[in-house]
Each structure stands twice: as structure tokens, then as C-alpha cells.
Amino acid sequence: MRRNVTQELAKWKSSVDRKPLILKGARQVGKTWLMKEFGKTYYRSYVYFNFDEEDSLSSIFETNKNPQRIIELLSLIAGEKIFPDETLIIFDEIQECPSALNALKYFKEKANEYHVIAAGSLLGTLLAQPKSYPVGMVNLLNIYPLTFDEYLDATDPALFTYYSGIEKGQQIEEFFHNRLLDSYHNYLIIGGMPECVVSWITHKDPAHISQVQRELIEVYENDFSKHNGKVNSGRILMVFRSIVAQLAKPNEKFMYGAVREGGRARDFEEAIEWLVSAGMLNRLYNVSKIEHPLAAFDKLDCFKLFVFDTGLLKCMAGIDNSAILLKTAYQFKGPLTENYVLQQLHGQFEVEPRYYSDRSGEIDFVIQHGTEVIPVEVKGGEDKSAPSFKRYIAANDPPYAVRVSERGYRKDGAITNLPLYLVRKMNQLL
Known part of the structure; x- marks a missing residue:
């Protein structure tokens, strides 16, 4: 299905001021499908990580603050190389790993050549508490049901x-x-x-x-x-x-x-x-x-x-x-x-x-x-x-x-x- 918000995602990809992107929206409005479809259409490849399905993923972010090291480990898990500017890194259900949510600021500060997009259930309630995520270090985009x-x-x-x-x-x-x-x-x-x-x-x-x-x-x-x-x-x-x-x-x-x-x-x-x-x-x-x-x-x-x-x-x-x-x-x-x-x-x-x-x-x-x-x-x-x-x-x-x-x-x-x-x-x- 065509989604209007894809145009906003394309603008984000090409923006010189791009930061890691967080998609907000109710459960089942199509955030996961949208991220994968965007990765498939606009990038050489994409890698997908779901913190709800893979509990061990959290340990990578809890023990590492260096985004380059995180990228190396994620590449090993995904079984493919993650390329700057060419691979979309998708973090789904990121609310299950506060360390990963916080790590987005390290990508902005030290590895902004990597394109990172994240989403999760009830994420809006977490983002309503500024201490819960890196304020000013991420872009936010609301996802709604089909208009x-x-x-x-x-x-x-x-x-x-x-x-x-x-x-x-x-x-x-x-x-x-x-x-x-x-x-x-x-x-x-x-x-x-x-x-x-x-x-x-x-x-x-x-x-x-x-x-x-x-x-x-x-x-x-x-x-x-x-x-x-x-x-x-x-x-x-x-x-x-x-x-x-x-x-x-x-x-x-x-x-x-x-x-x-x-x-x-x-x-x-x-x-x-x-x-x-x-x-x-x-x-x-x-x-x-x-x-x-x-x-x-x-x-x-x-x-x-x-x-x-x-x-x-x-x-x-x-x-x-x-x-x-x-x-x-x-x-x-x-x-x-x-x-x-x-x-x-x-x-x-x-x-x-x-x-x-x-x-x-x-x-x-x-x-x-x-x-x-x-x-x-x-x-x-x-x-x-x-x-x-x-x-x-x-x-x-x-x-x-x-x-x-x-x-x-x-x-x-x-x-x-x-x-x-x-x-x-x-x-x-x-």
C-alpha cells in the first residue's frame, strides 16, 4: 500500500541535518511494514532487529557505547555488512531496550553516516518523558492509520x-x-x-x-x-x-x-x-x-x-x-x-x-x-x-x-x- 509518509522518510534520508529517526504511533498502524518497505525501496539493503523477539540484543547496547563497535556486532548478528549511507538499520520494539534508545545519541554524535530508524509499541508514552530518550538527538515522525x-x-x-x-x-x-x-x-x-x-x-x-x-x-x-x-x-x-x-x-x-x-x-x-x-x-x-x-x-x-x-x-x-x-x-x-x-x-x-x-x-x-x-x-x-x-x-x-x-x-x-x-x-x- 502506498503511504503518504514515505515522502517524509525520503526527505529524512536526504537531509543534511538527518538524525536517527523515531516513528511514533499506535500499535498496528503499519510502522514495521513501513520501515521495511522504505529500506527495501530506498536503500541498497536493510537490517532488521526486534528487541521484543531477541532478548539478547539488549546486552550489546548495555555493554557498549561506541557506535562503531555496535555496528560491528550488529553486522555479525545480521550476517551481512552494514554500509554507511547505504544500509538502513531498523530497531523495532525499541521500548524494550532503554539502552538502545539512549544509544541513538551516540549514532548522532559519532556515527551519523549510518541511517538508523526505530519504532515501538506505546513509544509515545515513553517519549513524553524527556529523561527517557536523547532529547534533541533524534527526529520524530508520527504514523497514523491510512487516510x-x-x-x-x-x-x-x-x-x-x-x-x-x-x-x-x-x-x-x-x-x-x-x-x-x-x-x-x-x-x-x-x-x-x-x-x-x-x-x-x-x-x-x-x-x-x-x-x-x-x-x-x-x-x-x-x-x-x-x-x-x-x-x-x-x-x-x-x-x-x-x-x-x-x-x-x-x-x-x-x-x-x-x-x-x-x-x-x-x-x-x-x-x-x-x-x-x-x-x-x-x-x-x-x-x-x-x-x-x-x-x-x-x-x-x-x-x-x-x-x-x-x-x-x-x-x-x-x-x-x-x-x-x-x-x-x-x-x-x-x-x-x-x-x-x-x-x-x-x-x-x-x-x-x-x-x-x-x-x-x-x-x-x-x-x-x-x-x-x-x-x-x-x-x-x-x-x-x-x-x-x-x-x-x-x-x-x-x-x-x-x-x-x-x-x-x-x-x-x-x-x-x-x-x-x-x-x-x-x-x-x-
């Missing part, structure tokens, strides 16, 4: 060719609009987890995908129970399992009392930070003003939490596939659509999206694009009604205002209507 365009490329290459050619202001023929909407609805069901996408390509069996999704959720929840850090694993599980109920509330704002009656911030804020750092949840902050720079107006005690993959959220909410495919107005449609939009917006803009609310209503997403701030209204169907959104536009006359819905790509006065399948191209089409 809609990647999913489309994998499942319908011909339609993806049309999709990738869509330009600003272009009229999209009804035939292609309907086909792209169908693919969008399928994506809500399948999501972007590589195993689910491969299952759909291979079997076209929705029941099998639901089974894979349930198994993945079980794997993640087992990871919480294995967590032995200072954060209580039971509280992590409680927060994770509360997300559907949190998003089902009228304003979707995260409420500690909805996790457990009488719950306070001090009870669950560490669990939330753990889940966000692990890449399991995406946090959307509320802002007090829709002004540049957005981060200056964050209300740190007011936020929403979304699941990192929309297909998994659909599974957690127990939404029947027929409700999505038959385009009925099911109860959880709004939150599921917003989860999808946030997932597609990841990485498009330098500043992560926010949302805004006051007594008169709410703006679903607020996006910083250069010095401009763009309000975005999200509709799960073709509905045009958005009183608070229209009031904001009338009062502030923003240079851009975007409504995301199932309607076609068109300009409606001051509002640009962007079909849901084009959210991934929002930056390009503004």
Missing part, C-alpha cells in the same frame, strides 16, 4: 486517479461524486487500520472486518492492563471506554464525571495524557477566541477526545453498517463524522485544529492557515442549516469559511462546501 486518499488508492486505484486530479474550483461530475461518497461511507465502516484495509481488499467481508476491529480493540485494552508505569491502568481503561458516551453527549465536551460519578481532573488527567501520548486518542482543544495564533487562546481544561481511527470508533459505538450505507440519520452520525474529519486533517496544517463554542453555539473546527483562521462546519449528511456558523460569518467576514458535508463541491456565497471525501485535500483546495 481516506491512501485507502482509496489501495481499494480503487482508478477512482483514486480521478480523485488525485481534482483541483480548486473544479466541478465534480455526479457520477464521480456518488462513487466517491460510496467510498467515503465504506471508509467509515472499514477505517484506516492496515489489517482492516487488506481484509477488505482480499475478502470483501464486512463481518471479518468487524471481527478484526474487535480483536484490535482487545489488543489495545490488554496493553493498558500490561502498563506498569505510575499511571493506573484501570483508569486508562475507564477513560478509553468512556469515549463513545462522551461523544454522544450534546456538546461532546469531555467530562470527568462521565468516566466515573464524582470523577475529577486529578483522577483521570494522567490517564488522558497517557492515551494521547500513546496515539490512541486525538485531543481537540476549545479556544476562547477565533484569532491567530490559535494556541494562545487554548482553554486547557475544555476539550474533546476522539479515537485515532474512525473504523474502530464505529465498532466501539456498535453502529450497524446498514445505518451508514443506507444513509439513515442514526444517533451517533455527527460524532463519527467529526472523528473522520479530525483524522483527515492530521498533519495538513502546521497547527492542529481547535474548536470554538459560546452561548450562541459552536464552530466544529477552527483551522489556522498561515495567519488566517478558518471556521469549519461539519455535517454528516446534506443538511445546510448551521445558524451559529452563519452568524459567525456574518459578524466576522472571514476570508475562508468551509462547510463539510455530503453535498457537492461548490461555493455557496461566502461558504465553500467541501464534500466529506475531499477533507484530506482541504489545504490544497483552499
Whole structure:
């Protein structure tokens, strides 16, 4: 499968400021496959070391701090010579060996001609503690589930060719609009987890995908129970399992009392930070003003939490596939659509999206694009009604205002209507 992040990896390879690279992301988003595919495609060779499968590997890093000596020993283990600039060295599940994680700084300082890439489960939680890794000595790159365009490329290459050619202001023929909407609805069901996408390509069996999704959720929840850090694993599980109920509330704002009656911030804020750092949840902050720079107006005690993959959220909410495919107005449609939009917006803009609310209503997403701030209204169907959104536009006359819905790509006065399948191209089409 083609992954957009490969372009970032290619830039890293050729960068004069290259440092050892750490890939962050939830388990099963395709980090291992990505590293091996990158090594196979962009290098003369690659060598792969998994610290979870080979316990004895740790002793090499615990007893040696000289990267040249480490390279010699790794070459002996791999059974092949490791060439500077030509061999990609892959360290997987590196969280199992803190000495190896720390050794990355020696490669940066004394052997930067060797290209080193590392990844691991729950690595984000470790990297959230600066003492746990060589700060400033590594590059970091987030890996997410497949975005809609990647999913489309994998499942319908011909339609993806049309999709990738869509330009600003272009009229999209009804035939292609309907086909792209169908693919969008399928994506809500399948999501972007590589195993689910491969299952759909291979079997076209929705029941099998639901089974894979349930198994993945079980794997993640087992990871919480294995967590032995200072954060209580039971509280992590409680927060994770509360997300559907949190998003089902009228304003979707995260409420500690909805996790457990009488719950306070001090009870669950560490669990939330753990889940966000692990890449399991995406946090959307509320802002007090829709002004540049957005981060200056964050209300740190007011936020929403979304699941990192929309297909998994659909599974957690127990939404029947027929409700999505038959385009009925099911109860959880709004939150599921917003989860999808946030997932597609990841990485498009330098500043992560926010949302805004006051007594008169709410703006679903607020996006910083250069010095401009763009309000975005999200509709799960073709509905045009958005009183608070229209009031904001009338009062502030923003240079851009975007409504995301199932309607076609068109300009409606001051509002640009962007079909849901084009959210991934929002930056390009503004």
C-alpha cells in the first residue's frame, strides 16, 4: 500500500541535518511494514532487529557505547555488512531496550553516516518523558492509520486517479461524486487500520472486518492492563471506554464525571495524557477566541477526545453498517463524522485544529492557515442549516469559511462546501 509518509522518510534520508529517526504511533498502524518497505525501496539493503523477539540484543547496547563497535556486532548478528549511507538499520520494539534508545545519541554524535530508524509499541508514552530518550538527538515522525486518499488508492486505484486530479474550483461530475461518497461511507465502516484495509481488499467481508476491529480493540485494552508505569491502568481503561458516551453527549465536551460519578481532573488527567501520548486518542482543544495564533487562546481544561481511527470508533459505538450505507440519520452520525474529519486533517496544517463554542453555539473546527483562521462546519449528511456558523460569518467576514458535508463541491456565497471525501485535500483546495 502506498503511504503518504514515505515522502517524509525520503526527505529524512536526504537531509543534511538527518538524525536517527523515531516513528511514533499506535500499535498496528503499519510502522514495521513501513520501515521495511522504505529500506527495501530506498536503500541498497536493510537490517532488521526486534528487541521484543531477541532478548539478547539488549546486552550489546548495555555493554557498549561506541557506535562503531555496535555496528560491528550488529553486522555479525545480521550476517551481512552494514554500509554507511547505504544500509538502513531498523530497531523495532525499541521500548524494550532503554539502552538502545539512549544509544541513538551516540549514532548522532559519532556515527551519523549510518541511517538508523526505530519504532515501538506505546513509544509515545515513553517519549513524553524527556529523561527517557536523547532529547534533541533524534527526529520524530508520527504514523497514523491510512487516510481516506491512501485507502482509496489501495481499494480503487482508478477512482483514486480521478480523485488525485481534482483541483480548486473544479466541478465534480455526479457520477464521480456518488462513487466517491460510496467510498467515503465504506471508509467509515472499514477505517484506516492496515489489517482492516487488506481484509477488505482480499475478502470483501464486512463481518471479518468487524471481527478484526474487535480483536484490535482487545489488543489495545490488554496493553493498558500490561502498563506498569505510575499511571493506573484501570483508569486508562475507564477513560478509553468512556469515549463513545462522551461523544454522544450534546456538546461532546469531555467530562470527568462521565468516566466515573464524582470523577475529577486529578483522577483521570494522567490517564488522558497517557492515551494521547500513546496515539490512541486525538485531543481537540476549545479556544476562547477565533484569532491567530490559535494556541494562545487554548482553554486547557475544555476539550474533546476522539479515537485515532474512525473504523474502530464505529465498532466501539456498535453502529450497524446498514445505518451508514443506507444513509439513515442514526444517533451517533455527527460524532463519527467529526472523528473522520479530525483524522483527515492530521498533519495538513502546521497547527492542529481547535474548536470554538459560546452561548450562541459552536464552530466544529477552527483551522489556522498561515495567519488566517478558518471556521469549519461539519455535517454528516446534506443538511445546510448551521445558524451559529452563519452568524459567525456574518459578524466576522472571514476570508475562508468551509462547510463539510455530503453535498457537492461548490461555493455557496461566502461558504465553500467541501464534500466529506475531499477533507484530506482541504489545504490544497483552499
